[in-house]
Each structure stands twice: as C-alpha cells, then as structure tokens.
Amino acid sequence: MPSRTDLANAIRALSMDAVQRANSGHPGAPMGMADIAEVLWNDFLQHNPANPQWPNRDRFVLSNGHGSMLIYSLLHLTGYELPIQQLQNFRQLHSLTPGHPEYGYAPGVETTTGPLGQGLGNAVGMALAEKVLAGQFNRPGHDIIDHHTYVFAGDGCLMEGISHEVCSLAGTLGLGKLIAFYDDNGISIDGEVEGWFTDDTPARFRAYGWQVIPRVDGHDPEEIRQAIETARAEHDRPTLICCKTVIGKGAPNKEGSESCHGAPLGVDEIAAAREALGWPHEPFEIPEKIYNGWDALQAGASRERDWDSAMAAYAGAYPELAAQLRRRLAGDLPDDFAERAQAWVDTCQAEGQTIASRKASQNSLNALGPILPELLGGSADLAGSNLTLWSGTTGVTADDSGGNYVYYGVREFGMSAIMNGISLHGGLVPYGATFLIFMEYARNAVRMAALMKLRSIFVYTHDSIGLGEDGPTHQPIEQLTTLRVTPNLHTWRPCDAVESAVSWKAAIERRQGPTALVFSRQNLAHQPRSAEQVAAITRGAYVLVDCAQHPQLILLATGSEVQLAVEAAARLTEAGKQVRVVSMPCAELFMEQDAGYREKVLPSDVLARVAIEAGHVDYWYKFVGLDGRVVGMTSFGESAPAPELMTYFGFTVEHVLAMAEEVMFEE
Numbered sequence: 001m002p003s004r005t006d007l008a009n010a011i012r013a014l015s016m017d018a019v020q021r022a023n024s025g026h027p028g029a030p031m032g033m034a035d036i037a038e039v040l041w042n043d044f045l046q047h048n049p050a051n052p053q054w055p056n057r058d059r060f061v062l063s064n065g066h067g068s069m070l071i072y073s074l075l076h077l078t079g080y081e082l083p084i085q086q087l088q089n090f091r092q093l094h095s096l097t098p099g100h101p102e103y104g105y106a107p108g109v110e111t112t113t114g115p116l117g118q119g120l121g122n123a124v125g126m127a128l129a130e131k132v133l134a135g136q137f138n139r140p141g142h143d144i145i146d147h148h149t150y151v152f153a154g155d156g157c158l159m160e161g162i163s164h165e166v167c168s169l170a171g172t173l174g175l176g177k178l179i180a181f182y183d184d185n186g187i188s189i190d191g192e193v194e195g196w197f198t199d200d201t202p203a204r205f206r207a208y209g210w211q212v213i214p215r216v217d218g219h220d221p222e223e224i225r226q227a228i229e230t231a232r233a234e235h236d237r238p239t240l241i242c243c244k245t246v247i248g249k250g251a252p253n254k255e256g257s258e259s260c261h262g263a264p265l266g267v268d269e270i271a272a273a274r275e276a277l278g279w280p281h282e283p284f285e286i287p288e289k290i291y292n293g294w295d296a297l298q299a300g301a302s303r304e305r306d307w308d309s310a311m312a313a314y315a316g317a318y319p320e321l322a323a324q325l326r327r328r329l330a331g332d333l334p335d336d337f338a339e340r341a342q343a344w345v346d347t348c349q350a351e352g353q354t355i356a357s358r359k360a361s362q363n364s365l366n367a368l369g370p371i372l373p374e375l376l377g378g379s380a381d382l383a384g385s386n387l388t389l390w391s392g393t394t395g396v397t398a399d400d401s402g403g404n405y406v407y408y409g410v411r412e413f414g415m416s417a418i419m420n421g422i423s424l425h426g427g428l429v430p431y432g433a434t435f436l437i438f439m440e441y442a443r444n445a446v447r448m449a450a451l452m453k454l455r456s457i458f459v460y461t462h463d464s465i466g467l468g469e470d471g472p473t474h475q476p477i478e479q480l481t482t483l484r485v486t487p488n489l490h491t492w493r494p495c496d497a498v499e500s501a502v503s504w505k506a507a508i509e510r511r512q513g514p515t516a517l518v519f520s521r522q523n524l525a526h527q528p529r530s531a532e533q534v535a536a537i538t539r540g541a542y543v544l545v546d547c548a549q550h551p552q553l554i555l556l557a558t559g560s561e562v563q564l565a566v567e568a569a570a571r572l573t574e575a576g577k578q579v580r581v582v583s584m585p586c587a588e589l590f591m592e593q594d595a596g597y598r599e600k601v602l603p604s605d606v607l608a609r610v611a612i613e614a615g616h617v618d619y620w621y622k623f624v625g626l627d628g629r630v631v632g633m634t635s636f637g638e639s640a641p642a643p644e645l646m647t648y649f650g651f652t653v654e655h656v657l658a659m660a661e662e663v664m665f666e667e
Contacts, residue, residue, distance in 0.1 A: 063119025125421020165414025
C-alpha cells in the first residue's frame with residue numbers, strides 16, 4: 001500500500017506536469033494543498049465516482065479555483081470519468097479540464113469557481129440547502145438527507161468582501177455540516193500577503209460563530225485527520241480549519257514564493273521537484289499501486305447502496321414525503337403545476353387589477369407558493385419593500401431549518417452566490433430579492449448563475465426613476481441593459497399583474513438558466529387582452545394593441561411605460577394613423593422565437609418605430625434601428641416625486657407623440 005505522501009505526490013506530479021504542458025496555469029495551490037486533499041478524499045469524503053449526481057454525496061468546492069489541477073487530479077485518481085488524456089489537454093479548447101473548474105464539464109465539479117470568494121458563497125448555499133432539506137424531510141430514525149459540504153479557500157478568497165457576507169450568515173444559521181479549509185500559505189500574486197492582509201482570521205471566524213481549529217500543519221496527515229474529526233463532531237457551528245501550508249510544496253527552488261503561484265515551474269524545476277519528492281515516474285505516469293490507493297469506486301458504490309436501502313425504508317414509512325423528495329431532487333415540478341399556474345394567470349386577467357407589479361408578484365407567490373414546497377425565498381433586508389413574503393412563509397433559523405424563507409440581511413452579493421449554491425445542490429428552487437439598483441452589488445454572482453445555467457430567480461423591485469424621492473443613488477438606469485445582454489439570462493419587466501403572473505410561471509418552469517424578475521414600486525394599469533394575447537405573453541413580446549390596417553408606426557414598451565404607449569397610440573389612432581403597440585416583457589425570450597413569429601410582431605417593412613422604457617436608451621436601437629426613436633434615459637435621475645420625474649425626463653404622451661411624428665415624417 002502506498003504511503004500518504006506517495007498518494008499526495010501524485011496530485012503534485014499531475015498538477016505540475018499539466019501546467020507545464022499547457023504552458024499556463026497555477027501549480028502552487030495544488031502542490032500546497034495536496035496533503036489536505038489526500039486525507040479528506042481518502043478518509044472522509046462521501047461520494048461515488050460512478051454516479052457524480054448521487055443526492056446524498058458530500059459536496060466539495062474549490063473556492064480558490066485557479067488551483068483547478070487539484071480537483072482534476074482528485075477526480076481522475078478516484079475513478080471519475082476523467083481520463084488522463086483530459087489532464088494532458090488541460091486548458092485547451094473543448095477539453096473537460098478548463099483553466100478554472102467549470103460546472104458541466106468534468107464530472108464531479110460541483111460549481112464554477114475562479115472569481116475568488118464566490119465558491120465560499122456557493123458552499124454556504126449547498127450547506128444551507130442540506131440543512132433545509134433535512135429539516136423538511138428527515139424523520140426520527142430516517143436521516144435521509146445527511147451529508148457535509150467541504151470547501152477549500154485561500155487568502156484571496158478571505159480578502160474578498162463576499163467572504164464576510166456569506167461566512168457571517170453561515171455562523172448565524174448554524175450550518176454545522178459546513179467545513180472550510182483555509183490554505184494559509186501567506187502568498188498571493190503580489191508576494192507575501194503580510195503587506196496587505198494582516199487580519200486575525202481565527203478571531204474573525206470565531207466572531208461569526210464558527211468553530212475554529214487553528215495552526216494545523218497542512219502537510220501532516222495526522223494533524224489534518226484529527227482536525228477533520230473535530231470539525232465533523234461539531235453539529236451546531238460551521239468549522240474553519242486553518243492549515244499552514246507551503247505554496248508549491250516539493251519544488252525545491254520555488255516553493256514558498258509567488259513565482260510558483262500562476263506560472264509553469266519550468267523543465268529544470270520539475271526535474272528537481274521529481275527528485276525532491278522521490279517521484280521517478282514520467283509525466284502523466286501514475287503507477288497502478290497509486291491508482292489502487294486512490295480508487296473510490298467500490299467504497300462509493302457501497303455508500304450509495306446503503307443510502308438506497310435507507311431510502312426504501314423511508315419510502316415505506318413516509319411514502320408521500322419520499323415521492324416528493326424524489327420529484328424535487330429530479331428538478332421536476334408538481335404534475336398539475338402548469339395547469340394551476342395558468343389558471344392563476346387567467347384569474348389575474350379576469351380581475352383586471354391596477355396594482356404595482358411588486359404587489360402582483362407577491363400575489364403570485366401567494367397563489368403558487370402553496371403548490372411549490374421547493375420554493376426557498378429570501379430578501380436582502382427588504383422583504384417589506386420587495387414583497388417577497390407570502391402567506392405560507394416560515395423563516396429558516398439555526399434552530400428550525402424546516403422553513404422556506406431566508407432573511408439574508410444586507411448581503412446582496414452573498415445572497416446571490418448562496419442562491420446559486422442552493423440551486424446547484426438540488427431539491428430547492430431559490431428566489432432572492434433586492435432593489436434593481438443593488439443588482440450591481442451582486443452582479444458577478446448573477447453572471448455566474450447565467451454561466452452555469454442555474455435555476456436561480458433574482459427578484460428586483462423599484463425598477464426605474466419611478467421610485468421617486470430616494471433619488472439617483474437608488475434609481476436604476478443602465479441595469480436593465482446589463483441584465484439583458486448577459487447570455488443565458490431571461491429578464492422580465494412586466495407591465496401589469498397578468499404579465500407578472502406569467503413571468504413567475506416562466507421563471508419557475510425554466511430549468512436551464514436563471515431569470516431576473518423586475519417589478520415596479522408604482523401602480524400599473526391593467527391591460528385588456530384576448531385569450532390569444534395572454535398566451536402570447538410567454539413568447540416574450542406580443543401585439544397588445546393593433547390597428548385596422550398594416551401599421552405605419554410601432555410603439556414598443558415594457559413595464560410602466562406600456563400604458564404610456566397605449567395612451568399615445570390612442571391619440572395617434574384618433575388622428576388617423578395606423579399604430580401598433582407591442583409589449584415586450586422579455587426581450588431575450590422574444591429573440592429565441594422563430595423568425596416567422598418575430599416578423600409577425602415586428603414587420604420588417606415598418607421602419608417607423610419608437611421604443612419607450614424608463615431605462616437606458618442604447619439597448620433599444622436593436623429593435624427600432626438607428627433611424628428609430630427611443631424615449632428613455634441618457635442621464636442619471638433626480639430626487640423628486642415620481643410623477644414629476646416622469647414628466648421632467650420626457651415620459652409623457654406629448655413627448656411620445658413628438659418622437660412618433662419625427663420618425664413617421666422621416667419615413
């Protein structure tokens with residue numbers, strides 16, 4: 001049987017060889033954390049390489065994702081379908097081993113990491129999901145949801161502000177099955193971190209309510225093992241294990257310095273490292289005894305069989321709960337969801353309420369929440385303004401994890417990264433809210449949700465200058481454009497209660513990609529529609545008001561400005577013009593429709609077009625053309641009552657008519 005050192009050295013060798021072949025990458029972190037990873041993966045990690053999606057597996061997150069060869073080495077060595085050729089193809093086009101771990105590429109990679117600190121947020125979300133599902137489904141004698149979340153993090157992760165947001169909340173919520181390993185090697189890209197990072201990290205995490213295990217020798221397997229045992233014995237607090245390591249461990253001339261952080265070691269240094277490590281094998285050559293020492297296939301299959309037996313016993317005792325759990329873990333919605341959600345949409349159309357779309361959103365939650373136990377809501381300290389609480393809301397706390405709502409506090413970025421972790425874990429559909437302007441704090445987590453095509457629902461209220469007196473710091477201008485140009489993200493800005501209901505239905509039903517739901521503070525007028533028009537909302541844009549003949553002018557609008565377009569169209573129609581109003585609540589979804597439908601809604605021979613939205617003008621030229629007009633914003637807002645602001649910035653019928661006259665005259 002190979003020694004622990006030999007097993008860890010396999011990680012070091014694969015990492016330095018892959019980085020060298022790619023002539024790009026980060027060998028320092030994998031070589032420095034190899035001993036920690038060896039103990040964790042061989043002695044503790046509950047997983048099955050033959051089934052990377054086994055629901056009760058432990059989750060492993062490499063938050064310092066630049067050290068990606070660490071996780072690729074682990075996956076390859078333990079038996080995942082990641083052959084040596086993929087490690088040899090590290091960082092190359094279409095390989096399963098990109099420069100940073102990417103969700104959906106190599107089997108066993110739980111999340112995309114690279115932007116430092118977000119992996120910590122994802123891990124908190126995974127641990128929170130485990131705790132909530134355990135609270136909802138476990139019963140005496142049936143701990144059917146029972147696993148840990150382990151995360152590796154470096155100095156850079158802990159310098160990032162998001163680490164404060166998520167780790168603070170993790171302590172408050174008592175996530176006892178979250179175990180973080182701090183790779184305390186004292187080095188970042190610019191050199192020794194003591195010049196810019198002198199925090200008392202153990203004291204910081206104790207203040208969060210974590211158990212802290214300090215001063216662990218990250219190269220002593222027995223110290224590491226004992227630390228993990230201590231961490232696993234603590235059920236009420238997350239644990240930080242502070243591991244003192246040497247970056248680039250084993251490279252005799254570069255270890256301990258920034259020179260091995262983000263560049264290949266070089267041929268001569270790799271030869272020296274092989275000699276220092278006692279690793280005489282050729283690049284990418286792993287002896288059979290080393291593979292046998294790492295192989296987790298048999299143990300993983302045994303663990304999963306045991307869980308399957310436990311699940312069968314659970315199903316016998318609690319058949320309805322077991323069926324619901326299986327459905328939710330598969331990501332499926334209740335069989336009657338589509339029918340009941342559509343009935344709610346039809347009810348909204350029949351009632352014809354004039355209300356703020358944020359209130360319409362809350363009404364939709366009240367209608368859909370009772371049939372969706374998988375919804376896990378939340379807000380960044382704005383529940384009363386975002387209106388994300390509904391009649392069946394129960395808060396999740398450290399002592400009671402069976403609820404369906406998380407009070408995230410003022411942590412927009414952290415909330416969004418945690419939501420992504422919840423979505424990645426499975427079994428829950430997260431939604432979280434803040435003001436649209438504060439999407440900026442969370443921007444990179446929203447991008448990561450889109451990159452991974454996660455089922456995360458981001459709720460944004462107070463969507464324009466229409467929020468009024470709070471002024472330009474709180475009035476979004478460019479944020480809608482930012483969301484809309486993000487690949488894989490659907491952004492809805494509904495014009496009334498009906499479109500709000502449709503947007504919620506679409507967001508919940510969308511399995512491949514996140515959704516941003518953008519709602520107003522001010523009341524929005526109900527729009528009359530036929531059943532055909534109601535159905536067309538799901539296509540992202542549709543003809544809301546049409547003319548008797550082929551249109552001479554098309555007015556496009558979203559949200560609160562749809563009513564303005566309708567009023568302007570009525571005036572133009574009275575003057576004998578043929579005017580069409582198109583409501584476009586989700587432009588990205590409209591662009592996914594077939595060319596025939598897009599042409600039907602926006603005929604290419606109608607060049608006279610005016611778009612109206614209380615957001616930045618630039619986005620809309622893709623629909624109105626360079627010769628069209630956009631009634632929108634080109635500056636920041638002001639502090640004043642909303643009606644005054646709308647008039648001041650030109651959101652009036654008269655201004656729309658003037659723009660229409662200009663564009664029709666030019667045509």
